[in-house]
Amino acid sequence: xxxxxxxxxxxxxxxxxxxxxxxxxxxxxxxxxxxxxxxxxxxxxxxxxxxxxxxxxxxxxxxxxxxxxxxxxxxxxxxxxxxxxxxxxxxxxxxxxxxxxxxxxxxxxxxxxxxxxxxxxxxxxxxxxxxxxxxxxxxxxxxxxxxxxxxxxxxxxxxxxxxxxxxxxxxxxxxxxxxxxxxxxxxxxxxxxxxxxxxxxxxxxxxxxxxxxxxxxxxxxxxxxxxx
Amino acid sequence: xxxxxxxxxxxxxxxxxxxxxxxxxxxxxxxxxxxxxxxxxxxxxxxxxxxxxxxxxxxxxxxxxxxxxxxxxxxxxxxxxxxxxxxxxxxxxxxxxxxxxxxxxxxxxxxxxxxxxxxxxxxxxxxxxxxxxxxxxxxxxxxxxxxxxxxxxxxxxxxxxxxxxxxxxxxxxxxxxxxxxxxxxxxxxxxxxxxxxxxxxxxxxxxxxxxxxxxxxxxxxxxxxxxx
Numbered sequence: 001x002x003x004x005x006x007x008x009x010x011x012x013x014x015x016x017x018x019x020x021x022x023x024x025x026x027x028x029x030x031x032x033x034x035x036x037x038x039x040x041x042x043x044x045x046x047x048x049x050x051x052x053x054x055x056x057x058x059x060x061x062x063x064x065x066x067x068x069x070x071x072x073x074x075x076x077x078x079x080x081x082x083x084x085x086x087x088x089x090x091x092x093x094x095x096x097x098x099x100x101x102x103x104x105x106x107x108x109x110x111x112x113x114x115x116x117x118x119x120x121x122x123x124x125x126x127x128x129x130x131x132x133x134x135x136x137x138x139x140x141x142x143x144x145x146x147x148x149x150x151x152x153x154x155x156x157x158x159x160x161x162x163x164x165x166x167x168x169x170x171x172x173x174x175x176x177x178x179x180x181x182x183x184x185x186x187x188x189x190x191x192x193x194x195x196x197x198x199x200x201x202x203x204x205x206x207x208x209x210x211x212x213x214x215x216x217x218x219x220x221x222x223x224x225x226x227x228x
Numbered sequence: 229x230x231x232x233x234x235x236x237x238x239x240x241x242x243x244x245x246x247x248x249x250x251x252x253x254x255x256x257x258x259x260x261x262x263x264x265x266x267x268x269x270x271x272x273x274x275x276x277x278x279x280x281x282x283x284x285x286x287x288x289x290x291x292x293x294x295x296x297x298x299x300x301x302x303x304x305x306x307x308x309x310x311x312x313x314x315x316x317x318x319x320x321x322x323x324x325x326x327x328x329x330x331x332x333x334x335x336x337x338x339x340x341x342x343x344x345x346x347x348x349x350x351x352x353x354x355x356x357x358x359x360x361x362x363x364x365x366x367x368x369x370x371x372x373x374x375x376x377x378x379x380x381x382x383x384x385x386x387x388x389x390x391x392x393x394x395x396x397x398x399x400x401x402x403x404x405x406x407x408x409x410x411x412x413x414x415x416x417x418x419x420x421x422x423x424x425x426x427x428x429x430x431x432x433x434x435x436x437x438x439x440x441x442x443x444x445x446x447x448x449x450x451x452x453x454x455x456x
Contacts, residue, residue: 006357017253020348022245094353097363106360109434117357121249125322125353129234129345132334135325139367139391163367206337 003019004108005030005087009044011223012199016047018121024051026118029215031084032060034076036099040091054102058133064088064102073107080113092223094122098142098168124166126195127225130204136162144169144177144226155184159228166227174219175185185209185228192227193217230308233258233315234323234337236348237272239451240427244275246349252279254346259312260288262304264327268319292316294328301335308341320451322350326370326396351395355422355453356397358432365391368387371453372397372405378407383412387456395454405454413437420455421445 001148005026009017027048035041038061045056052059062076080086090099095117124169128135141158144167158165169177181191187210194204201222207215238244244372255276263269268290273284280287290304318327323345336343356363369386372395373379386393397405401420409419415438422432429450435443438454 006434009438017250018248019314020246020248025245094363101357102360102362105358109360115358115432117354119354119357120346122353125350126345128345129322129324129329129347130343131332132330132337134330135322135368136367136370140363140365141391163369171338204343 001113001115002031002082002084002086003116003215004077004080004104005085006090006101006105006115006117006119007087008094008118008122009040009043009089009092011048011092011121011123011197015121018198019047020118020120022118023120024048024228025066025154027051027087028053029085030059030087032062032079032086034062034064034086034088036063036065037089038063040081041089044089045124052065064100064104068100070103073103076104077107077111077113081111093124094119099122118136121198123168123197123223123225124192126197127192127204127227128164129167131164131227132206133164133190133192138166139163140166143167144173146173148176148180151180152184155181157164159185159189165228169224169226170219171223174222174224178217178219181226181228182209182213187213190228192228197221197223197225229341230259230314231304231342231344232308232309232314232332232343233313234329234333234347235272235317236322236344236346236350237317237320238266238275239321239349239351239374239425243349243426246426247275248346248348250346251348252276254344255279255315256281257313258287258315260290260314262290262292262314262316262332263288264291264293264318266413269317272317276384279407292328292332296328298331301332304332305335305339305341309339318437321352322347325350325352333365336425349426351396351422351425351451351453354425355432356392356394357418358422359392359455360434361392361418361420363392366394367391367395370396372401374401376404376408377409380412387413387417393456397452397454399449399451402452403444406445406447409454409456410437410441415441417456422453423450425451425453
C-alpha cells in the first residue's frame with residue numbers, strides 16, 4: 001500500500017519561501033501528482049525542480065476537479081493501492097478547504113490508504129491572525145452567495161453568530177460584496193479586509209463599518225479575505 | 229517604527245521540520261520576543277540556535293499571558309515604537325488562535341505598528357484536512373465547556389449548525405468529552421478524532437458515532453482535536 005500526501009500550494013507567484021523544510025523530502029518521493037488543474041500542479045512541482053531526479057514534465061499529473069465524476073476517484077487511487085506515493089495539490093493554499101480534495105481523503109480512509117498532510121500558507125488563517133480579531137472562536141463560510149438578495153441574507157445571518165465570520169470572494173465580485181457588507185453590517189462592527197496575503201502587495205486593514213463607509217475602498221481584481 | 233512578527237510554534241518537541249524557510253531570516257532580525265510563557269518562547273528560540281548571532285539567553289523575553297493586565301500592552305510595545313523588531317510566539321501552534329495574542333495585534337493596528345505573520349503548523353487545520361470532512365464551511369469553537377450540562381448543551385447546539393464543527397480539549401478531559409459526544413451526537417454523524425498531529429504518534433480516525441459507540445476509545449493525556 002502506498003500513500004496520499006496532501007500538499008499546500010503557494011498563495012501566488014514566488015511564495016515558496018513559505019514552504020516548510022519537510023516539502024523537499026516528501027516531493028522527491030512522489031510517483032505522481034493529482035491536481036485541481038494541470039497548470040496549478042505543474043507550477044507547484046516547478047518550485048522543486050532542483051530536488052527532483054526526473055524532469056518535472058515526466059511526472060504524471062492526474063486531474064481531480066469539482067466537476068470530476070466521483071466514480072473516477074477509485075481510478076485515481078489505483079496506483080496508490082498498488083504501492084505508489086502520490087501527492088494532491090490544489091491551485092492555491094490548502095488542500096481540502098475550498099476544493100474537492102476531501103472526497104479523495106474520504107475514499108482513502110475507507111480503503112485504509114494512509115494520508116499525510118504537508119501544509120503551507122493559508123490565506124484564511126493569515127487573515128485571521130493579522131486581523132487583530134479574537135481567534136478563540138471563528139467560522140469560515142466559504143464564498144458569499146452570488147445573488148444579491150441571498151448575499152444580503154447571508155450577511156445578516158452571519159452577523160448574529162458569535163465568533164469571527166470569515167469569507168473569501170471571487171475577485172471580480174469584491175467591490176459589490178464590499179458595498180453590500182457596508183450596507184448591511186452594523187456600523188459599530190469591525191470589518192477587516194485582507195488582500196494579497198503573503199505577497200509583497202499584502203494589505204490588511206481593520207476598521208469599523210462606519211469608518212469604511214466614510215473612506216470607501218476601490219478593489220482591483222485581487223484575492224481578498226473578508227472578516228467581521 | 230519597528231515591527232511585530234507573529235510566529236507559529238511547533239505542536240510538540242521536534243516539529244521544526246514544519247517551519248518555513250522564511251523563519252530563519254526573520255528570527256535573525258529579532259531584538260526580543262514576547263511569549264505566552266518564558267519556557268515556550270525559549271524552547272522556540274532554541275530551534276534557531278545556529279541562526280542567531282547572540283546566545284539565546286541574551287535575547288529578552290517578555291511575557292504576555294491571558295492574565296496579563298491589558299494596560300501592560302503599551303509597555304510591551306514601547307521598544308517596537310522606538311524602532312525595534314520583536315516577535316510574538318504562543319506555546320504551541322498558531323499565535324492569536326487560542327491565546328491572547330490578538331490583543332497585541334489590535335493595539336499595533338491602532339498605533340500604526342506594522343504586523344507580519346510567519347506561520348507554521350496548526351493542529352486545527354491539519355485535523356480538518358486529514359479528517360476527510362468537507363472544508364468548504366467549518367467553525368472552530370475553541371474548548372468545550374468544562375461543566376457537563378453546559379458541554380451537552382454546546383454539543384447539541386453545534387450539531388444543528390451547518391459545516392464541520394471543530395473543538396480542542398484539555399488533555400485530562402478528553403475521555404469525559406468523548407463519552408459525552410457519543411451520548412449526544414446523532415448515531416449517523418461522523419466523528420473524527422485527530423491526536424498528536426505532526427508528531428510521530430499522529431493518529432486521525434473518522435467513524436460514525438454508532439461505530440465509535442461499538443468500539444470505544446481510551447485516551448491518554450494527549451492533545452486531541454475533535455471534529456464532527
